Amino acid sequence: MLSDRYQVSILEKADKAGGLIKCDRVMGSLFHRVGGHVFNSKNETVLDWFWSHFNREEEFIKATRNAKILFDDQLLGYPLExxxxxxxxxxxxxxxxxxLTMVSQVPKAPEEYPNFKAFLIGNFGEQLYNLYFGPYNAKIWNTDISKVPLEWLDGKLPMPQIREVIISNILKKEEASMVHSSFYYPKNNGSQFIIDRLAEQQDIQLSYQVSSIGVGEKGIGINGDELNTQLLVYCGDVRQLAGIVAIEDELLRTCLDAVTNLPSNGTSNVLCETDDTNLSWMxxxxxxxxxxxxxxxxxxxxxxxxxxxxxxxxxxxxGKQDQDDMRSELALLPGNLKPIAFNYEPNSYIIQQKDTRSKIDTLKKHLAKYNIYLLGRFAEWEYYxxxxxxxxxxxxxxxxR
Ligand SMILES: Cc1cc2nc3c(=O)[nH]c(=O)nc-3n(C[C@H](O)[C@H](O)[C@H](O)COP(=O)(O)OP(=O)(O)OC[C@H]3O[C@@H](n4cnc5c(N)ncnc54)[C@H](O)[C@@H]3O)c2cc1C
Structure with missing residues (x-):
């Protein structure tokens, strides 16, 4: 986006571009090394930008989500409510x-709930929380969700009214308002296709780890090079910046130190062969x-x-799982799963705390004085x-601009 008015270089520490959305072929099968990335957006400007780089009809498949929840050996619809x-x-x-006891109560605004757990109980009740929302979220976040504030949920979860929940259950109505209830997926190479296209004609320097950022009168200097870079957009993990930024500025140092211990969660993924099914997620x-x-x-x-x-x-x-444990776990799951490849990504989910947003905002302001900006999931610490x-x-x- 900057290349219409700047000469842009992308410095990437890995030997392949793509970050979390990278895919590899393993014995002929495509492995999304972290999850399985599908694309959609509710923002028209984002969609316009995206489709200006791709041919939607020829290069992508449009799919409707067919997600189910495995519970007591039965497949239930998603979202469960x-x-x-x-x-x-x-x-x-x-x-x-x-x-029914909750339906006549005036619904609270999300900001009135002190944390994620209280929000889930307030919206769905203790019973549904104990049966599904509590155990599922405890597993995925691997953290005490009563300590997780709500801001990060902004736009991530629909806020259903109990009345609507009851009505949809009587009418057996499908839910179509979640961002990935339908999605686009590349015909070839999954999300790696997206990266490969966006990388065309870009100056990407692979295996280049940014380990020091300094400033001088003429600009920013990276890894001890000449101080002549006009601006820098940092897309890595914000916690590491304190060890990278070498600028003598006490206030900035305090802001950098304040974010070094933000908590995150990792993911272990296994590419498997499975029996045929028509599901997209279980x-x-x-x-x-x-x-x-x-x-x-x-x-x-x-x-x-x-x-x-x-x-x-x-x-x-x-989190990080032992491969033998994962093999035993796969044997418990449906589909006669046979593992093909394993991957562990130590940082996949950011966990926000009450003051995270204000810490990041303050840091952004101090970095902007030096034309250094934060962008992305782990740089801005947002559940993007x-x-x-x-x-x-x-x-x-x-x-x-
Ligand atoms: C399990 C899972 C499933 C997901 N599914 C979806 C989905 O279906 N659809 C969707 O839209 N989103 C999905 N996401 C979210 C998506 O992965 C992220 O929004 C996106 O990848 C974040 O991109 P990013 O550029 O901010 O960060 P990253 O992908 O983390 O990229 C940061 C890059 O910076 C590089 N870097 C870091 N430090 C340095 C340094 N010091 N020097 C040089 N380079 C450095 C890294 O190597 C990396 O390449 C999912 C995420 C997870 C974890």
């Missing part, structure tokens, strides 16, 4: 009893499984599968999807 009628009667009755809220989600990447595009083998999927575990990263880049591009 719209498919309560699929629960066995003994589980359903206490949930409906509670929802959620695994129950404690009896260590994994929390199966992403059926082999269903997103036929080219993701090696033609002579079964379809593929990615099984996602929170790809589209939100693009949106944030657009905002930053305007500021710099």
């Amino acid at each position: 719209n498919y309560l009628y699929q629960l066995p009667e003994e589980k359903l009755r206490p949930i409906i009893d509670e929802l 959620y695994l809220p129950e404690e009896k499984y260590k994994a929390h989600r199966i992403i059926y990447t082999g269903n997103f595009s036929g080219t993701n599968n090696e033609p002579n083998r079964r379809k593929t999927c990615v099984v996602e575990f929170s 999807n790809m589209d939100k990263c693009i949106e944030s880049a657009m905002e930053l591009n305007k500021t710099i």
Whole structure:
């Protein structure tokens, strides 16, 4: 976005561009090394920008999400609150009893809840929280969600009214307002295709780790080079900046130190062969499984599968898991899963705390004095999807202009 008025270089510490959305072919099957990336956005400007780089009809597949929740060996619809009628009667009755007592209460605004746990209980009741929302979120976030504030949820979860939950269960209405209820996926090479296209005609210096940033009268200097860079957009992990920025400025130092201990979570992923299914995602809220989600990447595009083998999927575990443990866990899951490849990404989910946003905002202001900007999931410490990263880049591009 900057290259219409600057000469831009991208300095990438890995030997391949793409960050979290990188994919590799392993024995002919496409491996999303972290999750399984699909694209959509509710922001028209983001969509316009995106589609100006791709041919939607020829290069992408449009799919409707077919997500299910595995519960008591049954597949339930997703999101669960719209498919309560699929629960066995003994589980359903206490949930409906509670929802009926809540329906006449005036709903609270999200900012009135002190944390994520209180928000989930306030919106869905204790019964549904104990059955599903609590165990699932504890697994995926691997943290005490009563300490997680709500701001990061902005736009991430629909805020259903109890009345609507009850009505959708009677009418058996599908839910279409979540950002990935339908999505686009490249016909070839998954999200690596997106990166490869955007990387065309860019000056990307791979295996280049930025380990020091200094400033002088003529500009910014990177890794001890001449101080002649006009501006720098940092997209790495903000916690590492304190060790990278070598600028003598006490206030800036305080702001950098304030973000060095932000908590995050990692993900272990396993590319597997699976029996055929028509699902896109399967959620695994129950404690009896260590994994929390199966992403059926082999269903997103036929080219993701090696033609002579079964379809593929990615099984996602929170945190670092031992490979032998994961193999045993795979045997418990449906689909006769056979592992093909493993990956551990230490930083995949940011965890926001009450004061995180204000710390990052203050840091941004101090860095901007030196023409240094933060952009992206771990740089801004925001729970961004790809589209939100693009949106944030657009905002930053305007500021710099
Ligand atoms: C499990 C999972 C599933 C997801 N699914 C989806 C999805 O389906 N759809 C969607 O839109 N989004 C999804 N996301 C979110 C998406 O992955 C992120 O929004 C996006 O990848 C963030 O991009 P980024 O550029 O901010 O950061 P990153 O992808 O982390 O890129 C940062 C880059 O900076 C480089 N770097 C860091 N430090 C340095 C340094 N010092 N010097 C040089 N280079 C450095 C890194 O090597 C990396 O390449 C998912 C995320 C996860 C974890």
